[in-house]
Amino acid sequence: MLLNRQRLKYLYLSPVQIRGSAFIQKGEWNYIRKMIWIHCSCLCDIASKLHFTMNVPKTGYRVFSANSSSACTELAKKITERLGVELGKSIVYQESNRETRIDVKESVRGQTIFIIQTIPRDVNTAIMELLVMAYALKTSCAKNIIGVIPYFPYSKQCKMRKRGSIVCKLLASMLAKAGLSHIITMDLHQKEIQGFFSFPVDNLRASPFLTQYIQEEVPDYRNAIIVAKSPSAAKRAQSYAERLRLGLAVIHGEAQCAESDMADGRHSPPCVRNTSGHPGLELPLMMAKEKPPITVVGDVGGRIAIIVDDIIDDVEDFVAAAEILKERGAYKIYIMATHGLLSADAPRLIEESAIDEVVVTNTVPHEVQKLQCPKIKTVDVSMILAEAIRRIHNGESMAYLFRNIAVDD
């Protein structure tokens, strides 16, 4: 029972039965009333504080996971453990005709909901699960719905490619329509993707965890050099190199076909040369870029080479980079990446290559790949995600989470 000040007044004024008392003097009676008043008001304060602290996990916010496979809910479980809350009760499954069905088993009326969604191999199903869950919560009158999507899918399809689609923009519109009002993600492939959204996007960074790993787990890291596997990754590599006070090297060449070459903006297909027609206007053809053979700019002789990137997916580029680094004298090769997608036969290629260790975070589930290739190590980032959730819910500043981040990271 919550005592409020109004009721206390009546308690104070109305006669109070005190057990075991025979006869009370008037002066004593006033003293007793005063004591009761003080104790009641103290109790009232304590009771209201208890009400606040005890009920914040229950009525403040809820955390749901919209994944159907148990490998994906691992990260959600770690985050909820750190927050000290229970994962929301819901059932997510695929029916026999492959339709996704979601059942939310508790009331979410008027609450702030965080949906944690990790993206496994089956990307489209995971997206659908997230959309269905968000819409279900929206129609159940949740106050606001915040998506926690550590690895944001389709982030590589964020530029116009010939007659393709900017899927990232499509996805952003779909998430807004489904009812999300805020997204927490990690290491977006292109920071500009934040502009596709009509609501706030918090782009957390995994680099503090990875730099800590380098400082703690790489023996003799002061003799290391940070390597960018292509010129487009040079900015990120430089920010790591600055923070660790190490040197920088860049790999450039034929084998490194960067995706920026494939995203050719609005090229129409080349028009057929009309020799019979118009004699006047002949636009000069663009000279094809000549790619030199693969080479390393910078000195890696006798050092540990650490390649940093945001996503490690198809590993052919990394394997080629490791080859050339080995040739130039690097004696150990590490790869640090935030999102370890490791598709197709990446584990086998890594196992057979010159790479010594691949370090990824647990934003993308990769247990199967770890079993196939013991060179893969995991860094847990649930701490920063849990902290972000806590701060957003309490309305606190997130600046602390970005304090050591360079402009180019």
Add this chain to the structure above:
Amino acid sequence: MPNIKIFSGSSHQDLSQRIADRLGLELGKVVTKKFSNQETCVEIGESVRGEDVYIVQSGCGEINDNLMELLIMINACKIASASRVTAVIPCFPYARQDKKDKGFFDIPVDNLYAEPAVLKWIKENIPEWKNCTIVSPDAGGAKRVTSIADRLNVDFALIHKERKKANEVDRMVLVGDVKDRVAILVDDMADTCGTICHAADKLISAGATKVYAILTHGIFSGPAISRINNACFEAVVVTNTIPQEEKMKHCPKIQVIDISMILAEAIRRTHNGESVSYLFSHVPL
């Protein structure tokens, strides 16, 4: 026909090819592939600037993948300056979770009916059709069944059941008479086929001579095929809104009605700005 392009998603290329053949067009060039991280990538292979684009994609198989592919294709066409993009979705996914009613969409919806094709099939393939009974396996399909029964000028019956939970049936009561007649079960979709197999047993035990099942969408997931093989159907007829070649190999009772001409005619009429309501009661040749 000028200014029209038809693209096919990867869910039902056969139907799209038939539609294109009936319209006398070639299917548009589009490359749909998946990256190694299972992300879908779509690239339209020809210019769609200023064209009226139709994308044919059915909600079957891996529904979420096909849905995503459809969305990406529509998006790609819009960015490439198509003048109008229409999605042709023979089997609309997630239709049991929400109603695919006109009021739920902000854009024009044309919901075509397979009924004319079904009527034509019955007249051509069931010799005793003049003396048959059309049966609905549940009370919700009564309207559909009475409309067919009226056009054929035959009787109808329905089976009333109490369900414990979805995809499991409880008691079934037959309302109407099927004794010594051919019974034709009509429903809109068959997923695990629990309902229609129970209904068939009920009809046989009530005295029907033969039982046919005619379903618009044959999803046939889970134990459906084995259930049909063990049940007492004369034939199970579905339309080709969902590809059926694989299932027909496992179950000889399945027959297919081709509805590509209805879709092709709808596309032609929409493109020319004509009325589509003719198709609600007639099957184009």
